[in-house]
Amino acid sequence: MIIQENLDLKRKLEILTDAAKYDVACTSSGVSRGGKRGYVGNTEAAGICHSFSADGRCISLLKILYTNQCIYDCKYCVNRVSNDVVRTAFTPEEVCTLTMEFYRRNYIEGLFLSSGILYSADHTMEQIYRAIRDLRTVHRFRGYIHVKAIPGTDPALIEKIGYLADRMSVNLELPTAESLKRLCPGKSREKILLPMRGIQCGIAANRNELAVYRNAPRFVPAGQSTQMIVGATPENDFQMIRTAEALYRNFDLKRVFYSAYIPTVPDKELPAPAGGPPLLREHRLYQADWLLRFYGFEADELLSAERPNFNVLLDPKCDWAVRHLERFPVEAMTAEYDTLLRVPGLGVRSARRIVAARRHGKLDFADLKRFGVVLKRAAYFLTCGGRTYFPFRFEENFITDCLIGDERRNAWEISHGTAFRQLSLFDDMKLEAEPDRTDAKKALFGEL
Amino acid sequence: MTVFLCENGFDGILSGVYDVYASRLGIDNCRLELADGYEPELFCDVREVPREREKAKKVAETVRRRMSEEACLRLYRASLHKSPARADAILRFIALGLGCGSRILRMLQEKAVYEIFRMDRAVANEAHSLVEFARFERLRSGLYYGMIGPENDVIELVAGHFADRFPDTDWLLCDEVRRKAALHSHGGALVIHAGIEKERIEALRAEKAGDPYTDLWKTFFRTIAIEERRNPKCQQNMLPLRYRKYITEFQ
Numbered sequence: 021m022i023i024q025e026n027l028d029l030k031r032k033l034e035i036l037t038d039a040a041k042y043d044v045a046c047t048s049s050g051v052s053r054g055g056k057r058g059y060v061g062n063t064e065a066a067g068i069c070h071s072f073s074a075d076g077r078c079i080s081l082l083k084i085l086y087t088n089q090c091i092y093d094c095k096y097c098v099n100r101v102s103n104d105v106v107r108t109a110f111t112p113e114e115v116c117t118l119t120m121e122f123y124r125r126n127y128i129e130g131l132f133l134s135s136g137i138l139y140s141a142d143h144t145m146e147q148i149y150r151a152i153r154d155l156r157t158v159h160r161f162r163g164y165i166h167v168k169a170i171p172g173t174d175p176a177l178i179e180k181i182g183y184l185a186d187r188m189s190v191n192l193e194l195p196t197a198e199s200l201k202r203l204c205p206g207k208s209r210e211k212i213l214l215p216m217r218g219i220q221c222g223i224a225a226n227r228n229e230l231a232v233y234r235n236a237p238r239f240v241p242a243g244q245s246t247q248m249i250v251g252a253t254p255e256n257d258f259q260m261i262r263t264a265e266a267l268y269r270n271f272d273l274k275r276v277f278y279s280a281y282i283p284t285v286p287d288k289e290l291p292a293p294a295g296g297p298p299l300l301r302e303h304r305l306y307q308a309d310w311l312l313r314f315y316g317f318e319a320d321e322l323l324s325a326e327r328p329n330f331n332v333l334l335d336p337k338c339d340w341a342v343r344h345l346e347r348f349p350v351e352a353m354t355a356e357y358d359t360l361l362r363v364p365g366l367g368v369r370s371a372r373r374i375v376a377a378r379r380h381g382k383l384d385f386a387d388l389k390r391f392g393v394v395l396k397r398a399a400y401f402l403t404c405g406g407r408t409y410f411p412f413r414f415e416e417n418f419i420t421d422c423l424i425g426d427e428r429r430n431a432w433e434i435s436h437g438t439a440f441r442q443l444s445l446f447d448d449m450k451l452e453a454e455p456d457r458t459d460a461k462k463a464l465f466g467e468l
Numbered sequence: 469m470t471v472f473l474c475e476n477g478f479d480g481i482l483s484g485v486y487d488v489y490a491s492r493l494g495i496d497n498c499r500l501e502l503a504d505g506y507e508p509e510l511f512c513d514v515r516e517v518p519r520e521r522e523k524a525k526k527v528a529e530t531v532r533r534r535m536s537e538e539a540c541l542r543l544y545r546a547s548l549h550k551s552p553a554r555a556d557a558i559l560r561f562i563a564l565g566l567g568c569g570s571r572i573l574r575m576l577q578e579k580a581v582y583e584i585f586r587m588d589r590a591v592a593n594e595a596h597s598l599v600e601f602a603r604f605e606r607l608r609s610g611l612y613y614g615m616i617g618p619e620n621d622v623i624e625l626v627a628g629h630f631a632d633r634f635p636d637t638d639w640l641l642c643d644e645v646r647r648k649a650a651l652h653s654h655g656g657a658l659v660i661h662a663g664i665e666k667e668r669i670e671a672l673r674a675e676k677a678g679d680p681y682t683d684l685w686k687t688f689f690r691t692i693a694i695e696e697r698r699n700p701k702c703q704q705n706m707l708p709l710r711y712r713k714y715i716t717e718f719q
Contacts, residue, residue, distance in 0.1 A: 062633050070600050127603065
């Protein structure tokens with residue numbers, strides 16, 4: 021394999037972006053760091069998206085590979101060693117220049133650096149380390165950095181990188197060890213989980229240290245994430261979310277990303293889905309993922325061995341609710357917050373608003389609507405002041421029919437690629453984080 | 469009914485609130501309107517209120533003390549909203565808040581509170597969108613120059629973010645619609661200029677051709693999209709067309 025080093029920067033950027041685009045994570049959230057004289061950049065806890073590409077995915081970070089050269093032969097990957105593509109690599113200096121210049125023009129929130137494996141895991145990570153060390157020290161960059169850890173790297177090197185990066189991630193790729201063995205001959209489950217455990221321990225130890233020394237250097241402050249490919253192997257949805265749940269519990273992950281499998285290199289081990297990538301399935305998994313993380317659901321409640329896949333026509337929350345009608349309807353004026361969260365059509369923000377507002381007076385359905393409750397779903401599960409929104413038959417089949425009428429169009433549009441909503445935790449996620457006292461004062465007297 | 473006509477801006481509106489109270493006519497017999505674009509009505513007594521920093525400061529202090537810092541901040545953001553009814557909404561909110569104190573922010577079922585909540589949210593959302601979508605280009609002089617065209621008057625909020633982010637850079641952010649500009653110098657000073665002539669904006673725009681990184685960025689933007697997942701409708705939901713006029717990669 022020949023690595024083309026004399027390509028111009030534009031061509032390199034094109035090749036190494038093209039090779040990185042299948043990685044899903046592009047969030048810049050999880051850490052809040054103010055700007056400082058003498059440095060460039062800050063970060064915001066909620067994260068900032070800077071653009072949206074033609075596929076509707078957010079562009080927050082400069083997502084590139086350091087090199088698309090690779091010694092592994094993972095069947096699903098465009099950069100597999102047996103695939104005939106032009107190979108190239110950045111130099112640390114080029115990575116720094118691109119990041120800084122893009123950042124100054126407000127194109128990006130920071131850098132997402134991943135890589136194929138050049139010679140060995142250690143050699144590659146050493147190059148990555150040099151790039152982000154220069155970015156932090158020479159260019160005095162205070163923005164967001166997400167680094168992908170390559171399984172098999174020396175733990176000491178990962179630790180050094182962890183003190184410079186905001187987030188690190190190790191891709192699990194496939195939810196079960198068998199699939200991994202089949203599709204990625206060079207990797208094993210243990211090899212992937214090892215650095216993940218290392219980063220988790222590092223974060224935990226750093227937390228203790230920070231409790232004592234407030235100014236101690238921070239290790240991977242935005243936590244770690246991972247991603248799994250959906251639809252390349254025969255695993256069902258139940259296995260996927262069980263794996264995700266285990267990762268959240270045992271490895272303290274911030275996010276698990278799901279990536280609908282896109283056939284890039286044909287292989288006899290891989291399916292060739294007829295109707296394009298399984299976008300609807302990916303969407304349902306994300307919905308369920310949100311339920312696990314923010315709504316207090318457990319994987320076993322949503323699916324079971326007998327019902328291993330999500331309903332195509334109903335979102336996981338509605339699906340759960342119509343199967344548990346004995347818990348509904350819920351009274352908006354008195355129900356506890358946790359109970360409200362489980363009502364379809366209510367989110368974290370609208371539930372909080374209801375809990376705050378009802379202490380001061382009666383609410384009606386018009387109020388709920390203004391708080392952001394989606395009444396076309398919530399109406400079947402909610403009473404307000406003892407009444408339902410409109411009279412209807414409180415019975416599983418009837419409610420399912422009504423809900424499906426609305427959802428069928430959405431489901432069709434997502435699976436046929438005409439619409440896809442990016443999930444958001446809040447209905448108005450774009451609100452800024454609350455400014456502090458000094459900001460408020462400055463704002464008031466026009467000093468900003 | 470007595471109509472008080474106040475000036476634009478947070479100080480102007482708060483001076484109006486002060487005078488409404490000072491007139492002792494009773495809140496229900498008064499209305500606060502912006503002098504700008506006010507249509508004269510029949511059977512109304514009209515009074516003009518000049519902007520006075522002292523009065524505004526007193527009202528703001530009272531809001532902070534009796535309600536909360538957060539309430540004051542929300543009123544400030546609501547005052548940047550494009551709605552012509554914003555002055556009256558602020559008056560109603562303060563009138564209610566003086567009675568019930570800090571819990572006012574949670575009383576969303578009250579119309580006066582909801583109106584402020586709605587305006588505040590719209591302004592904060594737009595400011596956040598512009599923090600995301602504002603683009604700078606490097607001029608030959610070394611100045612980073614960006615242009616926005618917001619619906620609400622959010623330039624102060626947006627400029628605050630960039631002042632924190634680029635403390636040592638010279639940059640200029642220009643609101644084309646209101647002809648306002650935020651100028652930040654590498655020493656850290658941030659100044660908002662109002663009433664900039666159209667010609668100067670045009671001149672700056674002509675100067676900005678030839679930044680080599682715009683081309684690299686467009687390459688990146690084009691390449692990062694996955695063809696099999698193409699979805700213009702989702703893209704448009706997340707990045708509305710009205711912002712694209714100012715965004716480098718859509719030029």
